[in-house]
Amino acid sequence: MNIDIIAVGKVKERYLRDAIAEYSKRLSRYCKLNIIEVQDEKTPEHASEGVERQIKAKEGERILKHIKPNAYVIALAIDGKMLTSEGLAAHIAQLGLRGESHIQMVIGGSIGLADEVLRRADYALSFSKMTFPHQLMRVILLEQIYRAYKINAGEPYHK
Structure with missing residues (x-):
């Protein structure tokens, strides 16, 4: 299975980069696994709704350039469906059984994803109703993908 993580912005903190490298190695x-970073837009403090829409549109164009036509796209979205770790593992396993060989998971920037990206997604996944820093979300997503593979392989992993 090929899994791409398409994420807006660069990870600046060393401890997050180290965690990403560790989970990438484990996976x-x-x-x-392929991690694709697209350039983020600077969001002014107290940006209007219109400015935020423009920023999301620019970031969305950059994301969509990396979306493959035959890929199964999972967008991380606060309004998406929440799954347990076992539920995510089952979803990934089911995709494999259906013959999906390329999953692309998309993490938006600090103000979220453009509507165009959400419309292209085959599935919207929410980790919580809470907001997480998008850089930290990469670590959380990679850990959950790793956990899913361990669950699907019947291998022990702490609960």
């Missing part, structure tokens, strides 16, 4: 025995 290498289960899937081919």
Whole structure:
């Protein structure tokens, strides 16, 4: 299985980069992982709704350039469906059984994803109704993908 993480912005903090590298290494025995970073837009303090829409549209165009026509796209969205770790594992396993060989997971920038990206997504996944820093979300997503593969392989993983 090929899994792409398409994420807006660069991860600046070393401790987050280290965690991303660690989970990427762990995942290498289960899937081919590719992390694609697209440039973020600077969001002014107290930006209007119109300015935020423009920013999301620009970031969305950059994201959509990396979306493959045959990929199954999962967008991380606060209004998406919440799953347990076992539920995500089952979803990934089901995709494999259906013959999906390329999953692309999309993490938006600090103000979220453009409507165009959400419309292209095959599935909207929410980790919580809370807001997380988009850089930290990469670590959380990678950990949950790793946990899903461990669950699907019947291997022990702490609960």
